[in-house]
Amino acid sequence: MRRQIIAGNWKMHTTRAEAIVLTEAIKQALASYDGEREVVLCPPFTSLSAVADLVGDTAIGVGAQNMHYESAGAFTGEVSPLMLTDIGCEYVILGHSERRQYFGETDVLINKKLQAAFANAIMPILCVGESLAQREAGETLSFIKAQLTAGLTQITAAQVSNMVIAYEPIWAIGTGKTATAAQAEEVCKAIRQTVAALYDTATAEAVRIQYGGSVKGSNAADILSQANIDGALVGGASLKSEDFVAIING
Numbered sequence: 290m291r292r293q294i295i296a297g298n299w300k301m302h303t304t305r306a307e308a309i310v311l312t313e314a315i316k317q318a319l320a321s322y323d324g325e326r327e328v329v330l331c332p333p334f335t336s337l338s339a340v341a342d343l344v345g346d347t348a349i350g351v352g353a354q355n356m357h358y359e360s361a362g363a364f365t366g367e368v369s370p371l372m373l374t375d376i377g378c379e380y381v382i383l384g385h386s387e388r389r390q391y392f393g394e395t396d397v398l399i400n401k402k403l404q405a406a407f408a409n410a411i412m413p414i415l416c417v418g419e420s421l422a423q424r425e426a427g428e429t430l431s432f433i434k435a436q437l438t439a440g441l442t443q444i445t446a447a448q449v450s451n452m453v454i455a456y457e458p459i460w461a462i463g464t465g466k467t468a469t470a471a472q473a474e475e476v477c478k479a480i481r482q483t484v485a486a487l488y489d490t491a492t493a494e495a496v497r498i499q500y501g502g503s504v505k506g507s508n509a510a511d512i513l514s515q516a517n518i519d520g521a522l523v524g525g526a527s528l529k530s531e532d533f534v535a536i537i538n539g
């Protein structure tokens with residue numbers, strides 16, 4: 290049975306002080322949570338260490354929103370996997386559509402980062418998702434399949450079993466337009482079938498697939514009840530403790 294995973298992607302929001310307040314509130318609200326779902330907070334780099342320290346005595350995990358693939362070197366402005374594990378960061382979001390769109394990240398680069406995450410025992414959350422134009426052209430499933438195939442190059446079945454894939458349709462991110470549960474399920478199922486074709490059935494059954502894109506307390510239960518959806522990657526609604534906790538309890 291796959292354990293569902295709810296991750297909050299705070300994107301470029303929160304000062305260190307705000308991150309501490311938000312983390313404390315989430316921690317308090319989850320004090321008696323039974324841990325049925327795995328919970329991960331992904332603050333900006335400047336708050337990662339503070340958040341990791343605050344949740345160190347809880348079951349809440351901490352993730353970065355990006356990283357470089359080298360352990361160290363002359364890469365001005367970058368943060369390495371080693372630096373992340375050093376502060377207790379156990380997850381990393383890779384290939385988010387905003388990184389692909391605004392920072393030119395390619396499948397080849399994202400694949401290098403994915404390999405580096407495994408080499409450093411960091412659990413990756415690999416994002417895939419189509420644009421509105423691709424959906425309207427009927428290219429959603431073929432595009433996602435191509436993105437996954439490229440992203441998973443040289444990644445072993447054992448590694449895939451131990452990672453998270455996040456399906457985030459670009460048209461549903463920050464727009465208030467959630468994919469319907471049926472639309473999300475259709476693509477998450479196709480992702481699982483793609484993993485089965487690239488690897489085997491056991492790997493496809495093990496990999497966890499999240500949906501992301503305007504998830505909130507009011508639609509979480511419907512989305513999370515789908516057979517092939519194993520969690521949510523939450524943006525806007527993860528910035529308010531009540532909203533985020535409502536999703537976890539959804």
Ligand SMILES: O=C(CO)COP(=O)(O)O
Nearest residue numbers: 298462463502503524525
């Ligand atoms: O991009 C997302 C999470 O990574 C989704 O963002 P929203 O929940 O704000 O739509």
